[in-house]
Amino acid sequence: MSAPVRAAAPGSPKSLARSRPRYGEQLIKAILLISALVSIATTVGIIVALVEPTIEFFSEVSFGEFFGSTTWGPLFSPPAFGVWPIIVATLEITLIAILVAVPLGLAAAIFLSEYATPRVRKIFKPVLEVLAGVPTVVFGFFALTFVTPVLKDWFPFLGLEAKNALSAGLLVGVMIIPIVASLSEDAMAAVPNGLREGSYALGASKMLTSVRVVVPAAFSGIVAAVILAISRAAGETMIVAIAGGFKSVFTLNPADEMATMAAFIAQAGSGDASVGSIPYKTIFAVGSLLFIMTFFMNYVSARLVQKYREVYE
Known part of the structure; x- marks a missing residue:
């Protein structure tokens, strides 16, 4: 025989098994x-x-022609399918953007995490994140109409063209600062205070603690933020289209006009390429290459995050 079911004592909590289903x-x-x-x-x-x-x-189009040539002009006659000019332009503008965003973003993250009072953090962090909501077309026109003329006046020896990779990269870097700063600050805020207190107990200053203790402990989150920012910069379209231009020339000079992979997709997608033609299919080939590049960067990011999380667990 089964055991008799006891009645719940008056005032005792109800059994969780018999509670009402939580539909919400x-x-x-x-x-x-x-x-x-x-x-x-x-x-x-x-x-x-x-x-x-x-x-x-x-x-x-063979892989040898696609990856073995430095002449790109699938919309011209005769067409040329050497993809390296737009790959190099994409990597160059992304590199300039990262050189801008990582130092400024990490500095902002360290300030918000280690130096700012709760009240200051409550004000400045949302203001910083609002920068991510500015339309990229605004950044593009700002780079074209303000940044490039200023750079021409201050650094005339650069010989900047009206559209160039330098001003485009600088503004892409400004655009991705909130990604680096916000995600890095979240990673630093998750570092246990015991690490900070131990560093202070050994006589370290706040700056030394921030740089030598907090940043290494939050390294996995910082790496994830930087890789995400790189992916965002590599896929940016409007800034590089407006400020960088559409000239597909194989060059390493950031003062020259150059087209990135995303800019080419935007140009070809809005042009006269007929559906089913080789120029039209080129859009998908370049899109696939860009997708693989960003996927690889995200994979590396995930591996690094996993590795360094194991270190600090």
Whole structure:
């Protein structure tokens, strides 16, 4: 025989098993699951949309021609499919942007995490993040109409063209500062205070503690922030299209006009390339290459985060 069920004592809490079903919690779980599935489905959809035209493109243009030439002009006659000019332009503008965003973003993160009072942090962090909401077309016109003329006046020996990689890279760097600063500050805020107190107990200053203790402890989060910023800079379109230009020339001089991969996609997608033609399929080939590059950077970021999280756990 089964044991008799005891009646709950007066005033005792009800059994969790017999509590009412929490429909709100189940709804939240369902919404979160749907959000995750939508993200995965979007990524899969992008891959599916890119694969077939890319395969068709490389059935007519060889890998040797695509990666072995430094002449790019798929929209010209005769066409040229050497992709290195737009790859180099993308990497060059991204490098300039990172040289701007990482020092300024980390400095802002250290200030907000280690020096700012709660009241100052409450004001300045939202203001910094608002910068990420500025339309990129505004950054582009600002680079074209203000930054480039200023650089020409201050550094005439650079010989800047009206559109150039330098001003485009500088403004892309300003655009991604909030990504580096906000995510790095979150990582630093998660560092246990015991590490700081131990450093202070050994006589270290606040600056030494910030640089030698807090930043290394938050290294995984900082790396993730930087890689995310790199991915964002590599895929930026409007700033590089307006301020960098569309000239596909193989050059390492940031004073020259040059087209990035994203700028070419924007140019070709808004042009007269007929659907199904080789110039049209070139858009998908370049998009696939850009997708692979950003995927690789995110993979490296995930591996580094996993590695250094294990160190500090």
